[in-house]
Every structure is written in C-alpha cells, then in structure tokens.
Amino acid sequence: MVITQISKANIKPDYWNGGKTFQYFIYPIRAQYSAKDFDFRISVVQL
Numbered sequence: 001m002v003i004t005q006i007s008k009a010n011i012k013p014d015y016w017n018g019g020k021t022f023q024y025f026i027y028p029i030r031a032q033y034s035a036k037d038f039d040f041r042i043s044v045v046q047l
Contacts, residue, residue, distance in 0.1 A: 008044075019047040 006024055013020040014033065023033060023043040031038035 013046075019045055021045045 008022055011022045011024070013022055015021075021043045022045075023041060025042040026033060026038045027040055028038065031041075033041065
C-alpha cells in the first residue's frame with residue numbers, strides 16, 4: 001500500500017454552484033470528476 005500526504009495548499013479548487021470543492025481522493029485513480037466516471041471520491045467543500 002502506498003500512502004501519499006496531500007496538503008490543501010497543493011490542490012486546485014473546482015467551482016460549483018454551491019461554492020468550491022477540494023478533491024483529496026478519487027477512485028479509480030484515473031477517473032475524472034468532470035466525466036463522472038468514478039466509483040467514489042473524498043473531497044472538502046467550502047461554502
């Protein structure tokens with residue numbers, strides 16, 4: 001298992017109608033949020 005530390009400062013926000021979101025993880029790894037081809041994702045929303 002590989003563990004990677006990700007800081008919020010290194011993540012570009014995505015904007016949506018409710019605010020902005022910072023994605024920390026998406027699965028499968030090659031999935032894209034914009035394509036909606038992921039099984040699950042972990043993100044933080046700033047309202």
